[in-house]
Amino acid sequence: MIERTPILNAVTYFIMFLGLLLILGPFWMIFAASTQSLAQVNTVPFNFVPGADFLHNLQAAWQRANLGPALFNSLVTSLLVMSGKVIVAALSAFAIVYFRSPLRHVFFWMVFLTLMLPLEVRVIPTYNIAADVFAPVRWLIQTLTGIELSLQWNLLNSYSGLVLPLIATATGTFLYRQFYMTLPDELAEAAKMDGARPLRFFIDILLPLSRTNMLALATIMFVYAWNQYLWPKLMTTEADYQTAMVAMRTLVPNINSLPEWNISMAGALIIMLPPLIVVAVLQRWFVRGLVSTEK
C-alpha cells in the first residue's frame, strides 16, 4: 500500500466480500443442502442453516452412487496418471534437452502438436484404439510383410484404458524442459568431468533438483485426472470400473417425484472433496504447476 485511500479501500473490501460470496456461496449451499431433510431442502426460499440429516444423506448417496468402489477406482486412476505423467515427462524432457540427436526437433514438435487436439475432439477414434490397441501394429505388419496376426489387446473397462490416453499429452514435458533449461551448463559439465554417465546424472542430479517441479506437476495431474468425465464415461461400460466422476450422473434426482437434492449434494460433496483438499492444502504447488505448465 502506497498511499492512504480509506474510501477506495472500503470499496475494495466490499468487492472482495462480494467475490467471496460468489465463490463460497455455492460451496455453502452444497453443504447446507446435504445436511437437510427432503422436505427442508425443497422449501422455497432456500434455508441456509444446516439441518441434522448429514450422516443419513451421506449414507444414502454412498449407496445410490455405489461410491465405495467408484472412489477407489478414481483414486487408483488418478494416482497412476499422476505418477505416470511425472515419470514419462521427466524422461522425455531429459531426452530433448540433454542430447543432440538429429531426431530431437522432430520429437519436440511431435510432442508439441499433442497440445493442439484435446481428447474431446478425437475421443471417438481414441475409443476405437482403446478397444483394439494393436490395430496399428497389425496394420503395419500386414502392409510390410503380408502376414496377418491375431494380436489383440482390449483396454475398455480396465485401469490401463482409463490411464494411458490421459498420459499421452505434452503438458508435463514442457514443464520439465523449461526447468532443465534454467539449470546451469556447468552442472552437467562438472558431472561429466567427474565421470558421471547420462543415467547417473539424471538419477543423482536432475531428479533430486526437480523435486519441487514434480510436486507441482503431481498436484495438477491429480486434480486433472480425478476430474476427468467424458473419457471414463465412454470407456467404462462395466460398473466395476466406474469412477466417482461418472457416478455423479446417477445422483441427478428423478424429476417425477420430489427431487432428493439433499442426497445429490451429499454425493457431490464427497466426490469433489479430494481435489479440493489438494488445491486448498497444496495451493502453493498447485498454482506453481499451473502457471508453469501453461507458459
Added chain:
Amino acid sequence: MNKRTVFKSWWLPIAFALPQLLLIFFFFYWPATSVLTWAFSLEPAFGGVGERLFVGWDNFREVFADTEYWRSVSLSLFFAFSATALSMFIAFVLAICVDRQLKGSGLFRFFYIWPYAIAAPAVGLAFRFIFAPESGLIAVVNTWSPDLWNPAKFGSHAMILVIVCFAWKWIGYNFIFMTAGLQSIPRSLIEASAMDGSGPVRRALDLQIPLLAPTLFFLLVLNLTESFVGPDTYGIVDLTTEGGPNKSTDVMVYRIVSEAFRGLNYSGAAAQSLVLIALIMLFTFIQFRYVERRVHYK
C-alpha cells in the same frame, strides 16, 4: 535455446523418449489420423467388413447442409464468448482488488482459487440445484410469478445456466493467472507512478491493464478454446441440460459425442471434429503469432 554441454549417445535419448513416443503414437497420432480417414469415407453398413468407401467431401457437405449443425455452431459461439467474457471480467476485478495487497487479501486469494478444483460435472450438478425452478436459490422468483425462471423449459434460461456454470468454474483459473501477471509488474513502476500523483484507479487503468495485456490475451484465447471444445463444456452440459430443452444448449462438443455414440454416425462426427480441429488450430495460430510479439513487453 540449446545446452552447451550435452551427452553423447545415439540410443539413450531414444530409450528415454520411447515411453512418451509410444503413448502419443497409440493414443494421439493414430486416433488423429483415423479422424481424417473417417471424415472422408463411409463406414460399411452394420459394422460389416470390407473396404471403407472414399466419399471425398460428401460428409462435410452433409454436415454443412444441416441447419441443426449451424444452430449448434452459433450456440457454441454464443456460449464461448459469453462465458469467457463473464468469467474473465469477474476474475479481473477480483485480481485487481487482491493485488492492492490490503490487509487480509491473502485470505481472499486463498478462496478465489477454489472453483478450479471442482470438476465440471460437479459444478453442473450443484448449479442445477442452485438454479432449479422448484428448489434452491432462484426458485423464489417462481413464487412471485410462475415460470419466471425455468431452465428445464426455456432454452434461453438453460443457456444462461450453462454459461454461469462455466464462468464460475473458470474464475479460479483466470484469477490465478491474472494475479501472477499482476505480481510480475515491477513494484517500482507502481511506486514511481504514485510519486507522480496517480491514484490507485488511474494506476490500474493506465499501468496495470496495459502491462497485463499479454496475460489477458493468453487467457482470452485459452478461455475461448476451452469453452468451445473443452472437456468442461461437455461435463457441464451433460449434467445440467443434456443439450436441451429442444436442443437449445446442444453445443458442438456435446453434439459430436452424442452423434457418434448415440447416433452411431462416425463419419459425420469425424467431419465435425475436423471442423473443430481447424478452429482450434486457428485459435492457437493467433496465440502464437501474438506470443512472438509479446517480447516487447519484457
